[in-house]
Amino acid sequence: MFMASEAAPDRSLVDRTFEINLTPVERLLRKTPLIGVGEYRCPVDDPQFKFGGPEKCPFIVFSRASVYLTPSRGVGQVCTPNVVNLLDVGDSYERRPVDHEGAVCDWIALAPSLLREIAAEIDPVRGHEHEHIFPRAMAPISSDIYLEQRSFFLNVIRNPDLPTLAIEEAAIGLATRVVSESMNIAGPEHAAMKLDRRSAQRVRERIEEAKAIMAREFSEKLSITDIARRVYWSPGYLARQFLLETGSTLHQYQQRLRLRAALAYLSESRFDGAATALQLGFASHSHFSAAFAKEYGITPTAFMRTLPTSAAQKFQFLPLR
Numbered sequence: 187m188f189m190a191s192e193a194a195p196d197r198s199l200v201d202r203t204f205e206i207n208l209t210p211v212e213r214l215l216r217k218t219p220l221i222g223v224g225e226y227r228c229p230v231d232d233p234q235f236k237f238g239g240p241e242k243c244p245f246i247v248f249s250r251a252s253v254y255l256t257p258s259r260g261v262g263q264v265c266t267p268n269v270v271n272l273l274d275v276g277d278s279y280e281r282r283p284v285d286h287e288g289a290v291c292d293w294i295a296l297a298p299s300l301l302r303e304i305a306a307e308i309d310p311v312r313g314h315e316h317e318h319i320f321p322r323a324m325a326p327i328s329s330d331i332y333l334e335q336r337s338f339f340l341n342v343i344r345n346p347d348l349p350t351l352a353i354e355e356a357a358i359g360l361a362t363r364v365v366s367e368s369m370n371i372a373g374p375e376h377a378a379m380k381l382d383r384r385s386a387q388r389v390r391e392r393i394e395e396a397k398a399i400m401a402r403e404f405s406e407k408l409s410i411t412d413i414a415r416r417v418y419w420s421p422g423y424l425a426r427q428f429l430l431e432t433g434s435t436l437h438q439y440q441q442r443l444r445l446r447a448a449l450a451y452l453s454e455s456r457f458d459g460a461a462t463a464l465q466l467g468f469a470s471h472s473h474f475s476a477a478f479a480k481e482y483g484i485t486p487t488a489f490m491r492t493l494p495t496s497a498a499q500k501f502q503f504l505p506l507r
Contacts, residue, residue: 204297207242209234211289215342218350221357222295223342229288239278244301244319246364247271248327248335250450251290252401254282254394257323261390264397267446268439270327270364272320279323285402292339294357301361308366325368326433329442333482335360336449337492344494392417393431396424397439404443405467410436444468445481452490 208214211228226247228235239258249267256262258278265271271291273279275298281289296304305312305319312319338356342348395417400408410421413436417424428436444466451457451466463474479485484492 204295205242206295209238216348216350216353218354220297220300220354221361223339223353223357224293224295225339225343226289226291226293228290230283230286232288235281235283235289237278237280239273240276241273241278242275243298244275244296245271245273245293246296246361247273247291247293248332248339249289249291250446251287252284252398253289254284254398255324256280256282259318260323262394263324263390264394264401265324266397266401266443267332268326268434268442269324270331270368271324272322272364272368274318274320277323284398292335294361296361300358301365304358304362304365305369308362309369312369319365321369325364327364328367329445329481330483331360331363331367332446333449333484333489334363336453340453340493389427389431392419392424393428396428396436397432400436400440400443404440404447405465407467408440440467441477442481445478448474448478448486449489452486453493457486 204219206214206217206222206224208224209226211232211234212224212226214222214224216223222243248270249265252264252266254262255265255271256279257273258276259274262280263269264284301319312321338360342353396413399413399416410425414421414424419427425436428434428439432439434442448457448462448466451462456462460471463471466474468474468477475486478489482489
């Protein structure tokens with residue numbers, strides 16, 4: 187594992203570049219004049235858990251656990267590994283637990299000028315004229331990008347000798363794809379536009395509760411009826427509203443949570459064939475392998491071969507398919 191002493195950023199360099207407001211539950215893995223790479227691990231009972239910000243620089247945050255997040259800009263949502271959290275300069279948030287895991291995420295911090303440059307290439311109006319670059323605080327993250335960012339962070343953690351150029355190039359590529367996707371996806375307000383404010387709020391609350399149920403119980407054999415009964419909706423209405431609100435079916439949402447949890451098991455050598463596949467909710471090891479390959483375009487075995495086992499091993503960032 188990465189030790190701070192192995193790749194501690196040069197303090198004079200850090201002081202000359204953009205500022206990252208680190209908290210006691212965070213660890214800075216690498217820092218350059220353009221980007222920072224770090225991880226955030228906060229138990230539910232830690233005083234830091236409830237609040238965050240205001241941020242001094244933009245962050246792209248990849249969740250590995252689920253929490254209920256209320257950003258200073260936008261509506262509160264269940265933040266799971268199926269979404270990416272986008273924090274602009276000055277943003278803050280409140281957090282509530284969904285389960286016992288607490289807040290577990292990895293992040294890329296960006297120099298504000300770099301983020302504005304990336305945004306301007308995608309949308310000149312937003313890049314040059316908007317005070318806030320990120321159009322929303324949370325956005326869905328595609329399977330391709332989720333797999334790529336896991337490969338990126340694992341390489342940074344396990345190989346402290348990675349060249350700065352390689353890290354910056356990979357981080358900027360990830361940031362560009364995330365910003366591009368977030369600018370082209372309607373926010374949670376869009377699905378309820380035709381409803382009155384009170385009805386729209388009720389819809390959002392029940393959709394978020396459905397997400398929380400699946401986040402806590404993604405390995406369980408849930409049915410639409412099970413979830414609908416717990417959010418006090420009919421199964422048909424839940425299915426329609428969830429798809430309209432999220433762009434994903436309930437099954438797709440649950441399946442992605444299972445497969446993103448599987449990446450953690452594989453990268454931490456905790457995957458034990460059929461037993462772990464069943465633990466994650468798959469009918470068999472072959473069912474898991476087929477679902478993994480369909481989602482990520484690579485088999486579980488091939489993914490494990492891409493992971494560095496020591497600092498001496500040659501790095502390879504897993505590219506988008």
